[in-house]
Amino acid sequence: MKTDFEKMLNRSQTNERRWNPQYIEATFKINYNKNTIDSSIADLDFKTPTPIVEALQNRINHGTFSYTYIREDVLQAISSWYKNYHQLQVATKNIKLVHGTVNAMHQIVNAFTKIGEGVLIQTPIYEPFGRCIYNNDRVVVENKLIYENQTYKMDFQDFEAKIIADKIKLFFWCNPHNPGGVVWSKSDAKKLIEICEKHQVLLVSDEVHSDLILENQKFYSLLDFKVKNNYFIICASPNKAFNLGGLKGSYLIIENEEIRKKIDKIYEANSITSPNVFYPEAIKAAYTSKIVLNWLTELKAYIWANYQLLVKEFQTLKNVEIMKLQASYLVWIKFDDKIYDVKTIKKQMQDNDIIVNWDTDFYGATPGWFRINIGSPESLVRDLITRLKQIFNK
Ligand SMILES: Cc1ncc(COP(=O)(O)O)c(C=O)c1O
Structure with a gap:
């Protein structure tokens, strides 16, 4: 793979919604810190290809x-x-x-x-x-x-x-x-x-x-x-x-x-x-641009590898189901809301500095669902998985 998708970008100064500390704090009423993982909005953690x-x-x-x-x-x-x-x-x-x-x-x-x-x-x-x-x-x-x-x-x-x-x-x-x-x-x-x-x-x-x-x-x-x-x-x-x-x-x-x-x-x-x-x-x-086309091919392979990692790591979680991902880098996840109290889960996510999109962010979704974004460096996805596994460990 030619593209370095592992590189973490510092976007705190770019005034983009998903990465701006002040915007995140005001929107989600949380304390933004260096551990915060914002896995919400459908934007990539990667730099736009160079020709663009x-x-x-x-x-x-x-x-x-x-x-x-x-x-x-x-x-x-x-x-x-x-x-x-x-x-x-x-x-x-x-x-x-x-x-x-x-x-x-x-x-x-x-x-x-x-x-x-x-x-x-x-x-x-x-x-x-x-x-x-x-x-x-x-x-x-x-x-x-x-x-x-x-x-x-x-x-x-x-x-x-x-x-x-x-x-x-x-x-x-x-x-x-x-x-x-x-x-x-x-x-x-x-x-x-x-x-x-x-x-x-x-x-x-x-x-x-x-x-x-x-x-x-x-x-x-x-x-x-x-x-x-x-x-x-x-x-x-x-x-x-x-x-x-x-x-x-x-x-x-x-x-x-x-x-x-x-x-x-x-x-x-x-x-x-x-x-x-x-x-x-x-x-x-x-x-x-041919370079952009190659970048896209690599991106899709990278996302797929992140998804496979997620599936493998979540295998042991009995009360959580991951939707089959056929396109995009957004993964829709279901947890059993009879076993996990939704309010408690939301609080635990917050305590673990994780931001996701909840069912309430979508039209016609029911409680017990959230969406994460795996268009991120593998190290970040691993970190996110580790924290999620601690939360859903029943
Ligand atoms: C299905 C779908 N349609 C439209 C959009 C947004 O498109 P635009 O930014 O061009 O309005 C999104 C963004 O995530 C999307 O997922």
Whole structure:
């Protein structure tokens, strides 16, 4: 492995949420100290690959930061990434650069539903899936995922029943799933598409973790399927794989012209126009550099090794289950809340200087779950495992 993923970075001065001592103390009401492990937010503990950093540095060196425009070379970079990395064709005219996936989801809710209408999501899920709905005075309709054998299954009967009962027009899908780390199968995707087609539901697929598919898993993008009238939107970005969330950019893939027009209109209505100066530089470097591609291959192997370590070390814990990780670096963990008192566990985590994302940080999750982040140096993951094992030692 060429990249030194073991190196611990000092990010106390970078003003990033997951690493800023003052922010952490104010948010989590804890005393930050040198032992604190913040294993929460979905950002990597690693430096962004050098070609991306250099592209940003080169841009800064120009010393001018005026308004931008939509560049064909940037759209071309996204298209070539899909061709080379995902073996999928994307025409540049179908790509829209936007200002983050969560923001895009808010725009989509406003463009395709009215106040008071229901929008369907599969829970538990990354909280903003619910937030973009209730923030806009729409109603969150939940199709609960079924936990079985350390993974999630879909309840298709309930999915269709909810669409009918709540007159659903819009469904947000998370593939790969956060927090579960599930890469949905071809047959799952086909069934979802069929039901959405049957009831003319707009299928919006959040694929932001799709560059991080782990060991032997096969990811099926919505682009792998023939969807009637191309009635779908894909939300994607290089942010999760390359630590670029703070640049606040992302993109949509929209093959249906009517949908594109509606999306353009809502962005214009909110005066959200050209991208910021930096994001196009970062995305172009991320998606066209061979060095970045090699870095990503190494990163995935490193994350997988961290995950295997976690699984091995947790084997002895009888009342804790780790979800099967198929994508990303986020691990969803279940403990038996009849054996462990949730309040006590939370207190023990705090006493052990561990910050995680609890069930309450996700939409529709139940007590007895938390999510950790293993996109970190192995030494840190080992330290985290040791502390967790002390807490869950019953
Ligand atoms: C599934 C999913 N969608 C979207 C986002 C955030 O995307 P953005 O920062 O582009 O809004 C995250 C961040 O963790 C995520 O896990």
